[in-house]
Amino acid sequence: MSPQDRFSFARLNAMIVKEFVQIRRDTLTFGMMVGIPLLQLLLFGFAINSDPKHLPTAVRDADHGTMGRAVVAAMQASKYFEITVLPETEAEVETILAEGQAQFVVTVPVDFSRRVLRGERPALLVEADATDPAATANALNALEKLAGGAVSRDLVGPFAGLRQGAAPFDLRVHRRYNPEGETAFNIVPGLMGVVLTMTMVIMTCLAVTRERERGTMEALLAMPLKPIEVMLGKILPYIVIGYIQVVFIMVTAKLVFAVPMVGSLWLLSVVTVIFITANLAVGFTFSTIAANQLQAVEMGFFFFLPSILLSGFMFPFRGMPAWAQVMGEILPLTHFLRIVRGILLKGNGAGEILSDLGALLAFLVVVCSVAIRRYRMTLD
Amino acid sequence: MTAAISVTGLTKRFSGRTVVDAIDLDVAEGQIMGFLGPNGSGKTTTIRMLCGLLRVDAGEGTCLGLDIREQTAAIKRQAGYMTQRFSLYEDMTVLENLDFTARVHGVPERRARVAEAVERMGLGDRGKQLAGQLSGGWKQRLALAACILHKPRLLLLDEPTAGVDPQARRDFWDRIHDFAADGMTVLVSTHYMDEAERCHAIAYIAYGRLVARGTVEQVTAASGLSAAAVRGHGGPGLVDRLKALPSVETTTSFGTVIHVAGHDGAALSADLETLAEQGVLTWVPEAPNLEDAFIHLMAGSHDNFAGTAS
Structure with missing residues (x-):
């Protein structure tokens, strides 16, 4: 074996030095290598909490007595519930749950306090928006535990006997929209938004950077095409592809996971187009910044x-x-998830999804105008 | 004759560096104008400004009677631009590429026109081949076919024959002359002297400045060079001896013949004669060629780009 055939540290060193030179040149990739772990640390470390507390709770107190107030006070003391709305009527309760204004609605019936004292064990209704079972599970557990002790302090004198045995009222928990607490009902419709976000952003971003990387952008720019024509031409085919994904997920959701589809599928289709377009516009905007396909990804x-x-x-x-x-509210997926879960599980109509739809549209308009502004007609 | 291209003071800067510096250019309609100059001299940048791909930093002018600053969209409709690097879709077939280009240009009777272009360029058998699988010469033909689909009045060709074999280059130039005969104006950049000699006029650009223009004869005459063909009588180092002569500015070897050129014709004759008398060589005067003129022009231009990375 001649010396040239042996492993050479000099050659290895040449490779390593070259590799570092190239890493340093691609500042975006280098930034991502630092930025992604940082983002993950921040999000997982500080933002994510699988035991949510201070959940918005509506209380409809038809009793206005001490016992109802005692239960509500105990709920607040548990830190899981935070009273945010005080609806008056049954209709208001429905709207609050449908629009997701509150996670729970507590209904204290008329004569609740008096009937507790009489030992009649009246019902106390707690309705939970169980579309996301994970969000409500711990709070409901805590609720079951605190129910008995909640009013015991008020049971004094002749009523002290009621402290023994079961709680002096009947706590009825209704898990609305997803009574079995099936996580699949929450995950599968949500997955539709996740899949669309992932594929649509990267697809368009690649579609445009590919033109630049392969040099075809120069010929494209030399042709009489307007920026809006290029942009729509890049976006529309992927709307079709996105739709195929949606149909596939919906059919699987229905047939395999038996996800309920209560609301209007037509309404869902319209919202889906807006959501797909918003993601495509994000991809298009990225493509005006990314220098190559790797950076696009x-x-x-x-x-x-x-x-x-x-x-x-x-x-x-x-x-x-x-x-x-606040960050979450900016992202289109947040609003799309609420809309999809709302339409499929709660049977929401156009009225209930209006605010999330508005947020989606606002996002779309802002991103599109950035994309158009950033897209250059020239090579400078 | 009306001017197809008429620009004055055309200037382009990239982050403070002047890449194209106040170029004046006039190309008459139906003319083939050769655009010459070393690599990185600003030829591509100039062509890109003419067809609206780059914004003009200073200067003004018209392309096909349209303002190069304001009416780029209209210029794009009437000009055909063939990029230096193959810029059609390699993952699409020859026909798909031509069909796309024709649609974008809104060519009437699209199918007939695509068929006509395929016929004219001899692409008939390759219509269903992927563009990426074509060899250099065929890619060049396809690119040209795509450029002329919309019957442009002006063709801008950026080093169209780079890396193409001599036969394909010859065919290509025959076609260019056909187009010019039909009234099309052609601005073509090249590094080949034989191609330059097939142009009606040439413009030579060095380091962003236009340093010579006119017909081939005018440019060579304007260089003021004298030249000679030298044949050595054996003995090594003749080229070095010639180069050492103060009157000799350039030497080019063609097999056994060495072409020399210099500014001072009298001194050149005298020096060569001295060597001839020593029996080292024989020589005959000959006309300076375009290459002599260009090497001379290059040597006289100041490299204002040196030291800055590009």
């Missing part, structure tokens, strides 16, 4: 990571600190 991932973690797909949205919720 990296940027797609950088968008995907907070989308999946902060949208309420993986972890309860209400468990996150305020800053994370």
Whole structure:
């Protein structure tokens, strides 16, 4: 074996030096290598909380007596519940749950206090929005535990006997929209939004950077095409592809997971088009920044990571600190998830999804205008 | 004759570096204008400004009577631009590429026109081949076919024959002359002297500045060079001896013949004669060629790009 055939540290060193030179040149990739772990640390360390507390709770107190107030006070003391709304009528309760204004509604019936004292064990109704079972499970557990002790302090004198045995009232918990607490009912419709976010952003981003990387952008720019024509031409085919994904997921959701589909599928289709377009516009905007296809994928991932973690797909949205919720509110996936779950599980109509739809549209308009502004007609 | 291209003071800067510096260019309609200059001299940048791919930093002018600053969209509709690097879709077939280009340009009777272009370029058997699988010469033909589909009045060709074999280059130039005969104006950049000699006029650009223009004869005459063909009588180092002569500015070896050129014709004759008398060589005067002129022009231009990375 001649000396040239042996392993050479000099040659290895040449390779290593070259590799570092190239890593340093691609500043975006280098930034991602630092940025992604940092983002993950922040999100997993500070934003994500699988034991959400301070869940918004509505109380409809028709009794206005001491016992009802005692239960509500005990709930608040548990830190799981935070009273945010005081509805008056049954209709208001329905709207609050449908629009997701509150996670729980406590209904204290008329004469609740008096009937507790009479030992009649009246019903106390707690309705939970169980579309995301994970968000409500711990709170409901805590509720069962505190129910008995909640009113015992008020049972004095002749009523002290009621402290023994079962709770002096009948706590009835209704898990609305998903009574069995099936996590699949929550995950599968949500997955539709996640899959669309992942594929649509990266697809368009690649479609445009590919033109630049292969040099075909120059010929494209030399042709009489307007930016809007290029942009729509890049976006529309992927709307079709996105739709095929949606149909596939919906059919699987129905046939394999038996996900309930209560609301209007037409309404869902319209919202889905808006959501797909919003993601495609994000991809198009990224493509005006990314220099090559690798960077396009990296940027797609950088968008995907907070989308999946902060949208309420993986972890309860209400468990996150305020800053994370604000970030989540910006992301289109957050609003799409609420709409999809609302339409499929709650049977929401156009009225109930209006605010989330508005947020989606606002996102779309902002991103599209950025994309158009950034897309250059020239090679400078 | 009306001017197809008429620009003055055309300037382009990239992050403070002047890449194209106040170029004046006039190309008459139906003319083939050769655009020459060393690599990185600003030829591609100039062509890109003419067809609206780059914004003009200073200067003004018209392309096909349209303002190069304001009416780029209209220029794009009437000009055909063939990029230096193959810029059609390699994952699409020859026909798919041509069909796409024709659609974008809104060519009437698209199918007939695509068929016509395929016929004219001899691409008939390759219509269903992927563009990426074509060899260099065929890619060049396809690119040209795509450029002329919309019957442009002006063709901008950026080093169209780079890496193409001599036969394909010859065919290509025959076609260019056909187009010019039909009234199309052609601006073509090249590094080949034989191609330059097939142009009606040439423009030579070095380090972003236009340093010579006119017909081949005018440019060579304007260089003021004298030249000679030298044949050595054996003995090594003749080229070095010639180079050492103060009157000799350039030497080019063609097999056994060495072509020399220099500014001072009298001194050149005298020096060569001295060597001839020593029995080292024989020589005959000959006309300076375009290459002599260019090497001379290059040597006289200041490299204002040196030291900055590109």
